[in-house]
Amino acid sequence: MFGIGGGEFFVIILIVLMLFGSDKIPEIARGLAKGMQQLKSATNDIKSEIHKSADIDGLKKTFTEIGNEGAHNDIHTEIAKVKEDIEDMSGPIKRLK
Template identity: 50%
Template sequence: MIQLQTFLFIGGTEIVFILFIVILVFGADKLPEIARGLGQAMRQIKDATNDIKHEVTKSAQDNSLIDNDVTKSVKDELNKVKDDLEDFTGSLKRNQ
């Protein structure tokens, strides 16, 4: 017996069924208010995570844990290698 497990992947029929149940429970006139509230909550979560990320980065820079010159030079070297690799693979693709 093959059992398909889907954890976070919801198909179209499941979404329609969930919306149908939500409309039955809350009513069609309350749906925009619920969506607005969910949107605001998601925005607050996103802002909070950005604030935390900013504070951690600022704290690391203040304590000299992040050396901007070193990270910039590493990024430059990685970009050079990436460009060289793209040039090499581009010539290989054209020769095939």
């Protein structure tokens, strides 16, 4: 189990029995089990919060990338329209020279 043999485990159980008595051992076991359950629950809560925040950060990045890409395309489209308008207007001016 933890690198201890059967004889060593038996000695540990005897020492625990002598220290706490047979009537206290079930209470101690219940307390340890409850503590382990609370620790496991807290660990799972922390993991879920980390995953939620990572997912939210990922979504924010995705939305900003999509938004920036859309704005980028809109800006280039408007610039192209303005260039065409300038070329259309400058055509007659170039002919006058």
